[in-house]
Amino acid sequence: MSQRFRATASLRDRSALLPEYTTPPSSGRSSPFQLQPSGQRFADDLEGQNDEHLEGLTAKVKLLKDITIGIGNEVRESTVQLRQMNDAFSETSGILAGTFRRMNNMAARQGCRWLWYIVFLIIVFWFFIILPEELDQAHYS
Structure with a gap:
């Protein structure tokens, strides 16, 4: 992102982008934004902060992506397990139905x-x- 900014704005244009920070504040108090008359230092500081924030956001996006991939893998594995359980229950249901049918036949014969x-x-x-x-x-x- 800062490379695009560097490509579009030259060093002398940076002070034109941030004119209010090229002069010290009128209150006379010290400010972290006091700069050299050109404003280049402030622009560089802002770019550095933007780069740090961008790296932080990139790390968070990567973390979210990893979490999402993990959730997707877990869902796929759970789907396979549920499918296997469904097949096992269907097979058991068939076995139980046959057992009850034979038991009813036996009960009918035995009285x-x-x-x-x-x-x-x-x-x-x-x-x-x-x-x-x-x-x-x-x-x-």
Whole structure:
């Protein structure tokens, strides 16, 4: 950016661009903008500050670009994982549907006997797993 400024404005034109800074302030106080009569020093300082700001902005833009690229990569990886999970769930859904269909067929052939098996399994589950945990909690209370 400063190269364009240098290309379009010569050294003697710089003081014409900033005429108010070529003379000291009328208050008599010292100012950081007191310059040589030509104003060249102030213009050079401004160019240096502009270059520093430009470098800072360039670094911030690069950082934002890197963050955006990282977000894009993460989105692509997440999309692949979600697609794989969707396929796995679809496959599991098909397996479960087949299992329930076979279980219903078996239940229809067995009549009421399968209901007694389920009740028996629930009682065994309750007797060996849930009941001891309840007794332990009551013992420690």
